[in-house]
Amino acid sequence: MTVFQKLQHLAHIEVIDIDHISSTQLTEKHWIHLAKTVEYYLNQQNFDGVVITHGTSTLEETAYFLHLTVRSKKPVVLVGAQRPYTALSSDTPLNLMQAVTVATSSSSYSNGVLVVANDQISSAREVTKEHTYRLGTFQNGEFGFLGVIDGGLNVQFYRKPTRKHTVNSNFHANQLQKLPKVAIVYSHVDAGGDIIQFITRSKQYAGIVVAGVGAGRFSKQEETALLAARKNGIHVVRSSRGGNGRVVPIAAYQQNNFISGDNLTPQKARILLMLALTKTNKLSEIQYYFDTY
Structure with missing residues (x-):
């Protein structure tokens, strides 16, 4: 058979x-x-x-x-x-x-x-x-x-x-026609901010997910570029390239208005951010989605 x-x-x-x-x-x-x-x-x-x-x-x-x-x-x-x-x-x-x-x-x-x-x-x-x-x-x-x-x-x-x-879920397929553009940037030793700067200058992206090192951290050059991205209205999600463990708010980035990606992998954090941005542009509401989905 x-x-x-x-x-x-x-x-x-x-x-x-x-x-x-x-x-x-x-x-x-x-x-x-x-x-x-x-x-x-x-x-x-x-x-x-x-x-x-x-x-x-x-x-x-x-x-x-x-x-x-x-x-x-x-x-x-x-x-x-x-x-x-x-x-x-x-x-x-x-x-x-x-x-x-x-x-x-x-x-x-x-x-x-x-x-x-x-x-x-x-x-x-x-x-x-x-x-x-x-x-x-x-x-x-x-x-x-x-x-x-x-x-x-x-x-x-x-x-x-x-x-x-x-x-x-607050998201529904029948309400979707297209999704906002969100990029993933992979951090590493001696990482510069040039890729993030390019994303910001392109004016095509609504969000950036950083596959950070350790508990969702990144270089000073990347941080400077990400802060500039925030000033241009681009939302930033901190995630980890490690694959396991939660990314939570930490003192080093407390004033930067970055979103904590919890334990989602970078590729899944990107999906949730795209969907969240179809509902709201408010930082607190987007963070709520990452805390509950």
């Missing part, structure tokens, strides 16, 4: 083609269209769940965007594969089977958008691709997976997401 025949035993499945594109080439237009399509099938066509096949390179970003913008308690599951379907020992068939299994499980409801791979269930907020080729590439940092799929198709959850998402 082929994997597709087995899938028909799990659920009545309809395949909807959205696009054939590398996940490295996605844009905000793809995200908005996908979110609206997912909502249409869940809320207007009364589907019980959605499984989205996606390239692994940017899967975590698409998942988090949907996590914040799709208003439904029904399961939305993203799945990818590290080895192509034609490769030796491909992980494609089992990952797809498990994704459909999770999407059909009643225990998946109200957990937000999920990522399934390698027998593990992850929250879209926390999951990150951490290895270029290994099957266990999707990891969740210090807080761990939401659950597992044991014995092939036995779904077991051990915790739930506590931050706001989906039906409790």
Whole structure:
């Protein structure tokens, strides 16, 4: 029996083609269209769940965007594969089977958008691709997976997401046409402020996320350039390149009106800032989003 025949035993499945594109080439237009399509099938066509096949390179970003913008308690599951379907020992068939299994499980409801791979269930907020080729590439940092799929198709959850998402989110796909531009700047030893200055001079960007060193820190040259960006109305989010741990307000930057990115990775902090800027330009309100989402 082929994997597709087995899938028909799990659920009545309809395949909807959205696009054939590398996940490295996605844009905000793809995200908005996908979110609206997912909502249409869940809320207007009364589907019980959605499984989205996606390239692994940017899967975590698409998942988090949907996590914040799709208003439904029904399961939305993203799945990818590290080895192509034609490769030796491909992980494609089992990952797809498990994704459909999770999407059909009643225990998946109200957990937000999920990522399934390698027998593990992850929250879209926390999951990150951490290895270029290994099957266990999707990891969740210090807080761990939401659950597992044991014995092939036995779904077991051990915790739930506590931050706001989906039906409790203030963001809604149907209200979006485009997103403000936000850049990510990666800090390092002897980092200058020239890239930040270029972003400011371009007058195209509404925000900058700094992938800072340690607890979200950066060089004096970067700080000077970021302060100039703030004077030009650009919001700045401090995050960390480290991958784990919270970025909180610290005395060194207390007067600079920078936003603390909590424990979001830089790429996810960028998504939340873009969405926040569709609602408000007030620093305190944007910080509230980072404290609660």
